[in-house]
Amino acid sequence: MNNQISRLIIDTCGRIVYLTVIFFWFTFWLYSYNSIDHPLKESWSLSINFFSAIGTISAVLVAIYAFYFQAVQNQPNLEFQITGIESTDDNEFLKVRIHKVYIMVNNLGGKALKFIPKIEHKGDLKENKYSLSPPYGYNIIKNLEFSKNGYIIIITVHGDLNTDIHDLFKELKFEISFNFIDTAQKPHCKKFNIVSKQNKIKQKFLYLI
Incomplete structure (x- = not known):
C-alpha cells in the first residue's frame, strides 16, 4: 500500500479515537451535571455509537481519497x-x-x-x-x-x-x-x-x- 495512504489511515484512526475520547468525557460531564441516572453507562453507550458513525464516515472518505489518489498516480505526467x-x-x-x-x-x-x-x-x-x-x-x-x-x-x-x-x-x-x-x-x-x-x-x- 502506498505510504501516503497508510499514513492517512493511521492519522484518521488517531483522530477518530481522539474525538471519541473527548465526546465521551463531554457527555459524561453533561450527564453528571444534569443528574442523569448511570452517567458512565449512558456516556459509554453514546460514545460507541458516535465512534461507529464517525468511523464509517471516515472510512468512506479514506476510500474515496485512495481511489482518487490511485487514479492520479496512474495518469501519465x-x-x-x-x-x-x-x-x-x-x-x-x-x-x-x-x-x-x-x-x-x-x-x-x-x-x-x-x-x-x-x-x-x-x-x-x-x-x-x-x-x-x-x-x-x-x-x-x-x-x-x-x-x-x-x-x-x-x-x-x-x-x-x-x-x-x-x-x-x-x-x-x-x-x-x-x-x-x-x-x-x-x-x-x-x-x-x-x-x-x-x-x-x-x-x-x-x-x-
Missing part, C-alpha cells in the same frame, strides 16, 4: 525539455547545414501508451526540409523509475549553409504536438511552439512554450 542542439555542414554531397534538436521526454506518472509526436511548420518552408525521429514515437513511455535515461525525440532540419539554427527556427515557426493515451484509454495531447530567445547574457536558446 510527461515533461518535455530541449536538452541539446547541434549543427553540422555537409559541404560535399547535400550542400546543406544539418541541424538537430534533442527533446527529452520524462514521465513522472503512470504509463503513456501509443506516444506519437507530430511536427508542423507555420512559417515559410522554402527549400528547407525537416523530419522527426522516431517517426512513429514510442509504444510505451514508462515512469522514470523504470527508465532512468528518459526518452529522446530528435528534430532534424536541413537548411542553407549560411543559415543559423536560431534564425531558421524563427522562420519555420515549428509547432510540435505529443499525442498519447493513458492506461484507461483516455487520449491526451500537449502542444508546444519551438522558439528562439536570448537570455540575460545575450546567449540564444531554443525553448518549448
